[in-house]
Amino acid sequence: MIKCVKCEQVDSIMKAGYVRGKQRYLCKTCNYYFTQSEKDVSASSVMKRRRHQTTIIDIAKSLGVSNSTVSRALHGHADINPETRQAVLDKALQLDYQPNQLAYNLVKSKTNTIGMIVPEFHNPFFPNVIIGAHEVLTNAGYNLTIMQSNESYQVEISNTKAMLANRIDGLLISLTQETNNFDHLSVFEKRGIPLVLFNRVCEQINVPKVVVNDFEASFLAVEHLIMNGYERIAHLGGPLNLLVSQERLRGYRAAMEKHGKTIEDHMIIQGMLTQQKARIYGQYLLDLANRPDAIFAVNDSSAIEIMLMAKEKGISIPDELGVVGFSDNPESAYIGPGLTTVRQPTYEIGRTTADWILQLVDDEDVILPEKRVLKTELIVRGSSRRCGN
Amino acid sequence: MIKCVKCEQVDSIMKAGYVRGKQRYLCKTCNYYFTQSEKDVSASSVMKRRRHQTTIIDIAKSLGVSNSTVSRALHGHADINPETRQAVLDKALQLDYQPNQLAYNLVKSKTNTIGMIVPEFHNPFFPNVIIGAHEVLTNAGYNLTIMQSNESYQVEISNTKAMLANRIDGLLISLTQETNNFDHLSVFEKRGIPLVLFNRVCEQINVPKVVVNDFEASFLAVEHLIMNGYERIAHLGGPLNLLVSQERLRGYRAAMEKHGKTIEDHMIIQGMLTQQKARIYGQYLLDLANRPDAIFAVNDSSAIEIMLMAKEKGISIPDELGVVGFSDNPESAYIGPGLTTVRQPTYEIGRTTADWILQLVDDEDVILPEKRVLKTELIVRGSSRRCGN
DNA sequence: AACGTCTTCGCAAACGTTCCCGATAGTTTT
DNA sequence: AAAACTATCGGGAACGTTTGCGAAGACGTT
Incomplete structure (x- = not known):
C-alpha cells in the first residue's frame, strides 16, 4: 500500500530505517528515499501556535490591499490616496497594530x-x-x-x-x-x-x-593652594595609564614649578583610588615625618577620605592641612568646612x-x-x- | 526597433509617456504597457553599493556548504561534523564575521x-x-x-x-x-x-x-523624633497620587496618633518637592507663628533645604528643630550635624x-x-x- | 539480502518590513 | 488621436538568521 512518491510504484518499496520517529522507505526502481509519517501531525501543528501580533500583512489582507500600500500609508509617504490612507490608519488602530521595529531594523x-x-x-x-x-x-x-x-x-x-x-x-x-x-x-x-x-x-x-581641560584645572587648583600659603603639596593621582591622570599630574607639576616649590617624589602617589586605597595612601601621607601641608586629590571621594582621617587625627582643616578634590560630588559642598574642588561639566x-x-x-x-x-x-x-x- | 516584450511585434508600438525617467511604450496589438530604460543602469547599481558586512552566507559560499551548516556550526549545535565546524569557525574568524543580532531578533x-x-x-x-x-x-x-x-x-x-x-x-x-x-x-x-x-x-x-516598607519606615522615623522629645512635627510629603506618598503619610499619622500627638493639618504639606518648592514650603513652616519643632521630609534634598534655611534663620539643629529626611543621599552624611534619614536599599x-x-x-x-x-x-x-x- | 541506526548536511520556509519597479487608468496637452 | 502627465496601487526582492524536515550515505545486525 506504500507508493513511491516518484515512480508511483508499490512493489519495489522496502523499509529503510526510522528517522525522527517516522518510517523511512526506499524505492528500488527509482532508488529514491522518502519518509512517511505514521501519526497525524495536526496535533503538533496546533501545539506550536504562537501568540500572534498584528502585522502589516494582517492589515493589508483585511483591507484587500497590498503590503506596500499599508506601509506607505503608515509612513505618510506619497503615492497614496488620502481615503486609502485613512482606511489603513483606522484599521491599524482597530487591530492594535504595533510596528515591528526588529523587521525595520533588519531591512x-x-x-x-x-x-x-x-x-x-x-x-x-x-x-x-x-x-x-x-x-x-x-x-x-x-x-x-x-x-x-x-x-x-x-x-x-x-x-x-x-x-x-x-x-x-x-x-x-x-x-x-x-x-x-x-x-x-x-x-x-x-x-x-x-x-x-x-x-x-x-x-x-x-x-x-x-x-x-585637566591640565589647566589641576594647574589652577594647585596654584590656588599655593596662593593660600601651602608649601608642601602632595598629589593623590589616578592610574598613570589614563591620559586624565597624566594631564592632572602635569598640571600639578607645572604649578609647583612655576612657583618654585620643590616636588618631592614620595609625595606623589598614583593609582586606582578605591576608598580602601585612599585610606591607605592618606594614612601614609598624614603619618609622614615631614607631613604635607596640603593634598590635591584627583577625585572627591579620596579628598573626603583624607578630610575624615585628618579630623580623626586632630589635624585641623584648612589651618594645618589644605585639601582640594576633583569633580564636585554632591557631598563635597556639605562636608566639614566644605571641600574645594574642580567642578566638571558632567x-x-x-x-x-x-x-x-x-x-x-x-x-x-x-x-x-x-x-x-x-x-x-x-x-x-x-x-x-x-x-x- | 522597439519590440513588444509580449508579442514581439515591432510595428504596433507607440510611446506612452515617461515614468521615472524611462520611456514607456504601449503595444497596440496585445495592449500591453512596458518601459525600457534609455540609460544603462550599471552606474546606479554601482552607486548604491553598500558597505558589506560578512554574513553567514559569505562563509557558506566560501566553504561550499549551506547556510544551515554554518549556522549550526556557529552555535555548537548537534548534527555537525567536528571538522566542518572547525573549518567554519576558522573561516568566520578569518572573514571577521560578526553575527547580525537584528536578523536573529527578527526570527x-x-x-x-x-x-x-x-x-x-x-x-x-x-x-x-x-x-x-x-x-x-x-x-x-x-x-x-x-x-x-x-x-x-x-x-x-x-x-x-x-x-x-x-x-x-x-x-x-x-x-x-x-x-x-x-x-x-x-x-x-x-x-x-x-x-x-x-x-x-x-x-x-x-x-x-x-x-x-514605606509605612513602617515613616512610622519609625516619626517615632524616633518623638522619642527625642519633639512634639509638633510637620510633614513635608510627596504628591498624594503616589502610593509611596500615601504610605509615608500613613506612617506619619500612625506614629503621631500612637503617641498622642495632635496632628495639625496645616503642618502637613504634600506636593512635588522640587528644590524651589522645598524652599517655599520650608519658608512657610519655619515662619509659622507656632512653628514646628521638627520636620519629617519625604526626601533628603528637601530636608537639606530645610536645614540650610534653619541655619540662615539662626534656628539651631537639633536643639530647636529636628529634621529627618528620606533616602540617604550621599550629601546627607556630611551636612551640618548630619541628616537623620531613611536609607533605601536602592x-x-x-x-x-x-x-x-x-x-x-x-x-x-x-x-x-x-x-x-x-x-x-x-x-x-x-x-x-x-x-x- | 533485508532492515535498522547514525551522522552529516542541504533546502526552503519563515520572521515583518521597506522600497524599487512597473502596471493601470484617468486626464491633459500637443 | 497620439503623446505626456498624474495619481494609485501591487509584485516581489532584499535584509540575515534559525530550524524543521528530508536526503544521502556509511555501517551494523539479523
Whole structure:
C-alpha cells in the first residue's frame, strides 16, 4: 500500500530505517528515499501556535490591499490616496497594530540606538554624563543602551562585540584603565560606525573626543593652594595609564614649578583610588615625618577620605592641612568646612558627546576628528581657604 | 526597433509617456504597457553599493556548504561534523564575521533586552536602582535600555510604545506621578511580555511589584523624633497620587496618633518637592507663628533645604528643630550635624526587580503576582539626636 | 539480502518590513 | 488621436538568521 512518491510504484518499496520517529522507505526502481509519517501531525501543528501580533500583512489582507500600500500609508509617504490612507490608519488602530521595529531594523540595517560604554558607575560622574547624553538622544528620537566595562579590558572588548552585533548606529565610549590596545575600536571605523570618545580618551585613535581641560584645572587648583600659603603639596593621582591622570599630574607639576616649590617624589602617589586605597595612601601621607601641608586629590571621594582621617587625627582643616578634590560630588559642598574642588561639566560632557554622535550618524560626510575641551570650574570652599581670599 | 516584450511585434508600438525617467511604450496589438530604460543602469547599481558586512552566507559560499551548516556550526549545535565546524569557525574568524543580532531578533522574536522606564534621573535614587538592575541583567547576558518618562504620563505612554516596537523581552517600570490609567501597561500582559513595577507602583494592575516598607519606615522615623522629645512635627510629603506618598503619610499619622500627638493639618504639606518648592514650603513652616519643632521630609534634598534655611534663620539643629529626611543621599552624611534619614536599599531594589524579570522571561509558567517589600534602615545622625540616645 | 541506526548536511520556509519597479487608468496637452 | 502627465496601487526582492524536515550515505545486525 506504500507508493513511491516518484515512480508511483508499490512493489519495489522496502523499509529503510526510522528517522525522527517516522518510517523511512526506499524505492528500488527509482532508488529514491522518502519518509512517511505514521501519526497525524495536526496535533503538533496546533501545539506550536504562537501568540500572534498584528502585522502589516494582517492589515493589508483585511483591507484587500497590498503590503506596500499599508506601509506607505503608515509612513505618510506619497503615492497614496488620502481615503486609502485613512482606511489603513483606522484599521491599524482597530487591530492594535504595533510596528515591528526588529523587521525595520533588519531591512534598514540601522537601529536608532546609540551605545554607550562606561568603565564604572560608582562615582556620580558617569551617571551624570549618561543623564546629559540621554536627554539629547531622546529628544532626537534615539535610544540609548548602556554597558559597563567594569574597568576590564576584556569586558570592554566583549561589550564592543555586543554593540556590533546589535548594530548600534553610533558608540560613545570612555575607556578602561587597562585599555592599551585599540583594535576593537578601529573595527567601528572599518564598519563606518561613528565613534566618540569622552573623558577616558586616547591619542592612538583618530576619532572625535570630548574632554575637560585637566591640565589647566589641576594647574589652577594647585596654584590656588599655593596662593593660600601651602608649601608642601602632595598629589593623590589616578592610574598613570589614563591620559586624565597624566594631564592632572602635569598640571600639578607645572604649578609647583612655576612657583618654585620643590616636588618631592614620595609625595606623589598614583593609582586606582578605591576608598580602601585612599585610606591607605592618606594614612601614609598624614603619618609622614615631614607631613604635607596640603593634598590635591584627583577625585572627591579620596579628598573626603583624607578630610575624615585628618579630623580623626586632630589635624585641623584648612589651618594645618589644605585639601582640594576633583569633580564636585554632591557631598563635597556639605562636608566639614566644605571641600574645594574642580567642578566638571558632567551634563555638558554627555550632551556634547551625544550632539556629536548625532551629527556623525546623520551626515555621511566625514567630519574631521577634533578634540573638544570643556571648561571646568574651581569651586573654592573651606578646605583650602586660609588667607581670607 | 522597439519590440513588444509580449508579442514581439515591432510595428504596433507607440510611446506612452515617461515614468521615472524611462520611456514607456504601449503595444497596440496585445495592449500591453512596458518601459525600457534609455540609460544603462550599471552606474546606479554601482552607486548604491553598500558597505558589506560578512554574513553567514559569505562563509557558506566560501566553504561550499549551506547556510544551515554554518549556522549550526556557529552555535555548537548537534548534527555537525567536528571538522566542518572547525573549518567554519576558522573561516568566520578569518572573514571577521560578526553575527547580525537584528536578523536573529527578527526570527526569534526576542531581543535579549530588558527595558526600564524611570520618571526622572535627578535624585540619586533611580540611577542607583539602574546600577543594581544593570549588574544583574548584564551577568545574565541581557541588555538594558533605559527610558525616562520625565514625570509625564504622555511621555510614559510613548515610551511604552517604543518599548513594544523594539520588542523588549521584559519591562521594569516606575510610574509617573501623573499616571492614573494603566491601559498602556495591560498591553504588555496581553502580549505576554513580563512586567515588574518598582518604587512607584499601583494597585490597579496585577503584576509583581518591588517596594520598600514605606509605612513602617515613616512610622519609625516619626517615632524616633518623638522619642527625642519633639512634639509638633510637620510633614513635608510627596504628591498624594503616589502610593509611596500615601504610605509615608500613613506612617506619619500612625506614629503621631500612637503617641498622642495632635496632628495639625496645616503642618502637613504634600506636593512635588522640587528644590524651589522645598524652599517655599520650608519658608512657610519655619515662619509659622507656632512653628514646628521638627520636620519629617519625604526626601533628603528637601530636608537639606530645610536645614540650610534653619541655619540662615539662626534656628539651631537639633536643639530647636529636628529634621529627618528620606533616602540617604550621599550629601546627607556630611551636612551640618548630619541628616537623620531613611536609607533605601536602592541597589537591592534594582537587583530584585531584575532578578524577577529574568525569572518571568525564562519561565513560561505564570508566577503569581506578588509584592516584595524590601527593608529600609533609619540612619540616625545629628539632625534629630537631642536626648543623647 | 533485508532492515535498522547514525551522522552529516542541504533546502526552503519563515520572521515583518521597506522600497524599487512597473502596471493601470484617468486626464491633459500637443 | 497620439503623446505626456498624474495619481494609485501591487509584485516581489532584499535584509540575515534559525530550524524543521528530508536526503544521502556509511555501517551494523539479523
